[in-house]
Amino acid sequence: MTTQNLLVELFVEELPPKALKKLGEAFAQQIYASLSDQWLISMPGTMAQDPDQADPPAMDVFASPRRLGVLIRSVLLKAPDTQKLVKLMPVTVGLDAAGQATSALLKKLQALGADLTDPVAAVAALRRAPDGKVEALFYDSLVTGATLDAGLQKALEEAIAKLPIPKVMSYQLETDCELPGWSSVNFVRPAHGLVALRGSTVVPVKVLGLKAGNSTQGHRFEAKVSPVVIADADSYAATLEQDGAVIAGFEQRRFAIVQQLAQAAERLGPSYRVLMDEALLDEVTGLVERPNVLVCAFDAQFLDVPQECLILTMKANQKYFPLLDAAGKLTNQFLVVSNISPLDASAVIGGNERVVRPRLADAKFFFDQDRKKTLASRVEGLSKVVYHNKLGTQGERTERVQSIASAIARQLADAGVADAFDGNADNAAMLAKADLLTDMVGEFPELQGIMGGYYARHDGLREDIAFAIEDHYKPRFAGDELPRNTTGLVVALADKLETLVGMFGIGNVPTGDKDPYALRRHALGVIRMLVEKELPLDLNGLLACAFEEPRWGTAFKAGTDLGAAAPSVYQKFDAARPLADFIFDRLAGSLREQGYSAQEVDAVLALQPQRLGDIPKRLAAVRAFAALPEAPALAAANKRISNILKKAPDVDPHVSEVLLTEPAELALFAAMQSLAPLANAQFEALDYTASLQTLAALRAPVDAFFDSVLVNAEQLDLRLNRQGLLKSLHSAMNRVADLARLAA
Numbered sequence: 001m002t003t004q005n006l007l008v009e010l011f012v013e014e015l016p017p018k019a020l021k022k023l024g025e026a027f028a029q030q031i032y033a034s035l036s037d038q039w040l041i042s043m044p045g046t047m048a049q050d051p052d053q054a055d056p057p058a059m060d061v062f063a064s065p066r067r068l069g070v071l072i073r074s075v076l077l078k079a080p081d082t083q084k085l086v087k088l089m090p091v092t093v094g095l096d097a098a099g100q101a102t103s104a105l106l107k108k109l110q111a112l113g114a115d116l117t118d119p120v121a122a123v124a125a126l127r128r129a130p131d132g133k134v135e136a137l138f139y140d141s142l143v144t145g146a147t148l149d150a151g152l153q154k155a156l157e158e159a160i161a162k163l164p165i166p167k168v169m170s171y172q173l174e175t176d177c178e179l180p181g182w183s184s185v186n187f188v189r190p191a192h193g194l195v196a197l198r199g200s201t202v203v204p205v206k207v208l209g210l211k212a213g214n215s216t217q218g219h220r221f222e223a224k225v226s227p228v229v230i231a232d233a234d235s236y237a238a239t240l241e242q243d244g245a246v247i248a249g250f251e252q253r254r255f256a257i258v259q260q261l262a263q264a265a266e267r268l269g270p271s272y273r274v275l276m277d278e279a280l281l282d283e284v285t286g287l288v289e290r291p292n293v294l295v296c297a298f299d300a301q302f303l304d305v306p307q308e309c310l311i312l313t314m315k316a317n318q319k320y321f322p323l324l325d326a327a328g329k330l331t332n333q334f335l336v337v338s339n340i341s342p343l344d345a346s347a348v349i350g351g352n353e354r355v356v357r358p359r360l361a362d363a364k365f366f367f368d369q370d371r372k373k374t375l376a377s378r379v380e381g382l383s384k385v386v387y388h389n390k391l392g393t394q395g396e397r398t399e400r401v402q403s404i405a406s407a408i409a410r411q412l413a414d415a416g417v418a419d420a421f422d423g424n425a426d427n428a429a430m431l432a433k434a435d436l437l438t439d440m441v442g443e444f445p446e447l448q449g450i451m452g453g454y455y456a457r458h459d460g461l462r463e464d465i466a467f468a469i470e471d472h473y474k475p476r477f478a479g480d481e482l483p484r485n486t487t488g489l490v491v492a493l494a495d496k497l498e499t500l501v502g503m504f505g506i507g508n509v510p511t512g513d514k515d516p517y518a519l520r521r522h523a524l525g526v527i528r529m530l531v532e533k534e535l536p537l538d539l540n541g542l543l544a545c546a547f548e549e550p551r552w553g554t555a556f557k558a559g560t561d562l563g564a565a566a567p568s569v570y571q572k573f574d575a576a577r578p579l580a581d582f583i584f585d586r587l588a589g590s591l592r593e594q595g596y597s598a599q600e601v602d603a604v605l606a607l608q609p610q611r612l613g614d615i616p617k618r619l620a621a622v623r624a625f626a627a628l629p630e631a632p633a634l635a636a637a638n639k640r641i642s643n644i645l646k647k648a649p650d651v652d653p654h655v656s657e658v659l660l661t662e663p664a665e666l667a668l669f670a671a672m673q674s675l676a677p678l679a680n681a682q683f684e685a686l687d688y689t690a691s692l693q694t695l696a697a698l699r700a701p702v703d704a705f706f707d708s709v710l711v712n713a714e715q716l717d718l719r720l721n722r723q724g725l726l727k728s729l730h731s732a733m734n735r736v737a738d739l740a741r742l743a744a
């Protein structure tokens with residue numbers, strides 16, 4: 001069948017720039033998927049003559065501020081007819097005792113459009129085939145393939161209905177209606193044009209009150225002609241760029257912006273670097289149809305304001321790209337992506353410079369005003385700011401963070417970490433939230449913490465306290481850097497633990513993909529700090545100091561006893577055990593994303609090791625052990641031992657050498673006496689790899705034991721002694737990880 005490329009374009013008013021990329025992809029993918037499901041897209045043909053030349057993509061996506069479009073290759077005018085085997089009913093239902101069709105069968109055939117001119121022949125043509133325990137009748141029907149006209153109509157309607165529209169507009173139709181102004185439609189923005197071309201032929205479809213044609217509109221001010229006539233589907237992008245002054249492809253336009261930004265910085269000098277924010281690039285790409293990058297400048301006096309403030313106001317409010325020098329410091333020049341390309345750009349440059357000045361002046365004013373009050377003087381005002389209706393004010397929250405930070409600092413000091421308990425963590429925790437009451441953070445909430453660091457330095461506080469205030473929100477996102485010093489780590493841990501404990505304590509836990517308080521991110525932050533900084537802190541100890549914080553008041557309800565084996569803190573609050581499990585679950589996911597296998601992660605985390613900083617060493621040890629030839633047999637033996645001990649959970653691990661009667665159990669006991677002390681010493685020295693490799697030598701005596709010794713002997717003292725021997729072996733071999741999890 002002959003195929004040609006199909007172009008579809010919906011011309012609308014300016015689309016929301018932040019959503020444009022997503023809208024364009026969804027529009028194109030939905031149309032492609034619908035046509036493919038209707039068999040209107042042919043599979044790719046033969047490969048190109050050049051083996052190094054790949055086949056073109058199945059479709060090209062177009063998305064500009066005023067259009068959504070797609071070019072789909074190899075589209076058929078009509079889908080091929082297909083044979084479809086339809087199950088009718090059991091033979092006993094469709095045919096009577098004489099083999100004649102029942103009324104139920106005839107009605108079913110009539111509904112399917114079968115030719116019943118000769119009912120006997122129609123029934124004879126049916127297929128019989130087993131269907132489970134009965135024999136059924138099947139009708140072999142010919143399904144007529146969809147035409148492109150009908151198929152594209154369906155695809156367009158489905159694509160529009162399923163678009164991820166941020167906010168729908170309702171507007172009245174003005175043309176092509178019997179009663180203009182009385183019919184209305186809902187869409188993301190009012191639509192004004194529809195193009196549907198297969199090759200050079202218009203496909204007669206309608207949508208949103210529009211009839212398909214072969215013309216569209218170009219740039220509002222710079223198009224050479226209006227309307228822009230598209231000769232055929234393949235020439236769409238080139239025609240629109242040449243005659244309409246529009247780069248239709250989102251990625252092509254974004255690439256052009258990146259190139260122009262880099263070239264503009266290079267023209268200024270080799271020391272200039274553009275701060276290219278990916279989200280800002282996407283948004284600006286959604287704002288312009290043909291980009292033109294211009295260099296602008298602001299008064300150098302504004303550089304006295306923290307550069308984070310200036311950068312944020314330029315990016316968030318004006319969509320400008322700041323320029324940094326070789327040292328990473330902000331310069332007073334910036335780049336703007338214009339949507340017009342006048343011969344004399346001075347008016348455009350001047351306009352942007354005038355617009356940015358009051359924004360920067362506001363930032364300078366906020367900064368100057370905020371420094372008139374110290375951070376310490378603002379702390380009292382936090383008691384008037386509600387944090388959560390069940391957890392009190394920001395002032396109460398600050399007191400809890402301060403208390404938890406002090407407890408963590410004491411734990412670190414007891415573990416030998418120098419300068420951990422010097423009072424800095426307590427002071428930093430007290431001041432950490434004070435910048436929430438500043439004008440700058442009120443205008444730019446993204447700067448909380450950052451501004452606190454600047455104001456702390458202005459107040460004459462020590463640099464490590466300023467760093468801690470600035471860093472206590474870190475890591476803010478995946479891949480973000482961690483706090484720079486011990487004080488910052490302590491306050492950041494306390495802040496995240498306070499949030500986790502508080503929210504779990506009142507039952508606000510993440511469900512599905514809903515996590516309004518970012519508890520998953522907070523948990524990952526705690527994990528990263530404990531693991532990457534190898535902090536000598538036990539997870540249970542951290543949760544205990546957070547849950548036992550007396551300033552929770554009556555926020556938590558007393559829990560039930562969760563088991564005698566659990567630490568006492570778990571008996572106080574229902575939330576403690578679920579929170580610990582939540583953290584280990586986040587840790588497991590993070591480790592798998594880092595490339596560790598599910599078996600390796602399960603083996604290590606099954607023991608729930610409390611020093612999370614040791615986990616990478618344990619994983620490395622497990623991976624090295626799994627590579628040993630002895631590993632499969634020992635893993636299987638551990639699984640077998642675990643099953644035996646489940647039936648004897650209270651067995652004493654003590655072994656009486658007098659009761660060891662079999663040569664194989666004597667040999668195993670002797671091997672354990674020789675190897676276990678060395679493996680334990682290596683474990684205590686945190687050399688987990690060496691510890692497991694030492695224990696790998698137990699394979700031969702373990703195999704011999706299970707080959708020739710009956711563990712569950714009839715004689716009670718022998719049975720208990722052998723179970724005790726296995727329990728001692730199990731304890732020795734599973735200090736690093738649960739090796740049974742490695743068994744196939």
